[in-house]
Amino acid sequence: MLWSIFVSSPVCLQEMWQQELDDSDDEETRFEISPPSHIIIMIDTHPKMFIKDDVNQSDISFRNCLAAVAQMAEAILFETSTCPFAIVLAKKDNIVLRHFKDNMIETIRFLNEKLKNTDDELKKEYMRDISEPLEFSNFLLHSKKVFLDAAKTYYKRILLFLTNNDNPHIAQGAKYSIINEAKSLKHADITFKIIATSESFNFAMFYNEIFEAAEQNFTEEVCVDVDALKEKLTAIAGSIQGHKKVNFYITMEDAEHVIKCYKFKSFKKHRILNNASYTRDGSQVVKTNAPPVYKYKVVCKYGYSLYDFDKEKFENKTLDCEIPYGYTFLYVTDQLVKAGENIHPPKILVCDSHEADEEKQLFRKFWDVLVECGKVFVCYEKSTRRNKIEYAQLSPYLMNEDQVFLIQRIPFGTQVKWPLEMFNEADSAAAAPISKRVPQNTVSSLAEQLVDLMTDETFNFKQLVHGKIKAKKDFVKSKLFDLPFDTTGPIEYTKKQEADAKLGSFVEKFTAVFPPMPERGRKRPRPK
Known part of the structure; x- marks a missing residue:
């Protein structure tokens, strides 16, 4: 048993490192944390993108794509100050609507203004002619040039194509150049993805060959409505600042x-x-x-230090580099x-x-x-x-x-x-907290109940939106985009009843085992 290796001494751990590990499982750890992404979002301008081709589709696919990108930008607005995506239209000249260098706030304003246009206005401004072939090889080449302005180190580069046309019109003899450009994506460290906006989309008609040439993993992803498309884009563009x-x-x-x-x-x-x-x-x-926070404060004017030098105190604070x-x-x-x-x-x-x-x-x-x-x-x-x-x-x-x-x-x-409730007058101060600890089986039971509730099909994570945090975000957005914000009435949590109905009984059990800490009163303001 391997337990003897651990309890003997740390030196044995070094021997364990050097021993043969051929008997171990060769399966790799599937959990992967990738760096933040720089994304080029290419939106197709084929006439099918301006037609409601599905019965359940409320808007045209082109409008849904613009709305999803705008909502994704608002979702990551509080995570990054730079724009991690560019928007390119699949037309003859590969029009760049928004660039990586553009300001995030201005990008959101631009998209919201475009969403105010009617379907006919969007169609007149952006739709390409049905006889115009899709210059896919030029698009792949142009996207690599757009990525040159993005950060090359640490950031992951993703090329995302949103379309509902599974059999695009390609010029005669252009397929060979498309395959060659697709092969170059791997050497350029660019990940290529396609999200279909129609349920009847057939990936095998054209795009499977591109993924085979690019030597990249292929998954069929279909997002018909705005919410599904927004969640997919947000997951791809998500930042990992906490990692x-x-x-x-x-x-x-x-x-x-x-x-x-x-x-x-x-x-x-x-x-x-x-x-x-x-x-x-x-x-x-x-x-x-918010007052600025300074990690270090050093005052030294005209070579005279305002702080006395204490050698013993300085040695105690010396960094331990061992x-x-x-x-x-x-x-x-x-x-x-x-x-x-x-x-x-x-x-x-x-x-x-x-x-x-x-x-x-x-x-x-x-x-x-x-x-x-x-x-x-x-x-x-x-x-x-x-x-x-x-x-x-x-x-x-x-x-x-x-x-x-x-x-x-x-x-x-x-x-x-320790909370005072955990002490008993008959017990000693040292033994009382240990004897009053929550049993492990009780904790495991609560964890299993919570997992069952949150993995149920009827559960929706949107019910757990923090009311005050959401109000703060709405307030900051109102200042950034000059939107009206009601500050006269109390803050209302619209999904509180749904959350209480789903998790109310569990919360009562949890607080009975782990009572919340009492709130502290505000400190008395210092007299001026």
Whole structure:
């Protein structure tokens, strides 16, 4: 059993690294975190895009594409200040409607103005003649030129084609040049995707050969309405600002043997929302001026420092460079941090999908052994190279059928603050909290109930929109786009009743086990 390797000494972990891993599973870790994407969205201008070809289609496909791109831009507006996409029309000259260099706010305004036009006006302005062939090879060549203005490093480049014409008119002899340009996409590091806007779209008539020439994975994606198209575009263009590359070190003595990983948290507050706040009664959104935060403050004027130099204090704050940035393995033990005892938002640690097979196999072997023995890792945690050292617990979990570790910071000393309700006069102060801990089977039961509720077909994640966060976003949008915003009445959460009907009984069970912390009163303002 592999457990003996872990409990003996950290040196044995190094030997485990060097041993043969031929008996391990060769299947790669499917969980992949890709960099933020720069996307060229090409919208077809064939006459079929300006006709309602489906019975259930409320608008023409061209309008749906513009509306989906506009909604996608509004969805990622709070995540990035730059425009991560360009819009190109599939016409003879490959008209670039919006470029990567364009301002995001101006792009949203431009699309909203175009959506105000009637179908006939859009048709007159953008539709190409039915006899005009689709210059697909010129489009692929032109898209590579457009990508030259986007960031070349770190960003992933995606070429996305929105169309409902499965058999485009191609000029005679042009298919050979199309295949050659498709082959060049792989060398240019460009991912090619097609989203059909018609349910009767047949990919095999023309586009399958392009994917075969480009040597890329092909999936048939069909989005008929605006909502489905917007969700697909948002998923492709999604930013990963909350993700961070870290290293997992097997031993402190050997920094060469390392597993490259990613850590991320499931939620993050957008900094642009700091420009909006609430009144004390929580009923209105008001404008605020968020004060700048300075990490370091040094005042030195005319060579005279306003701060006294304390040598002992300076030596205590000297950076410890012996422990590298990331997570360094210390030992294996029983679970230390239970559910509801987090002092810091937990994070997820996953293995980098681009890591070598040997490191992936070792990552999975660590996970398998911890699950088999019911143990956890205790590691040094160094969030940044200039940060202090913390202790973290790494627990094995399955997320979307992938092996990941849950990162929980271990509290010490004054960081541990138990609620008064957990103490009993008859028990000692040290033993009372331990004896009152929530049993693990109760936590597992609550987790299973929550998973069953949220994986049900009738459940919709749109019911969980945070009312106050949504109000903040609407307020900031009203200032950016000069839109009316009602600040006179209370904030209403329109989907609250739906969420209560679905999750109300579970929330009552959860709060009975994990009561919410009492709210603290506002601090008394300092007298001026």
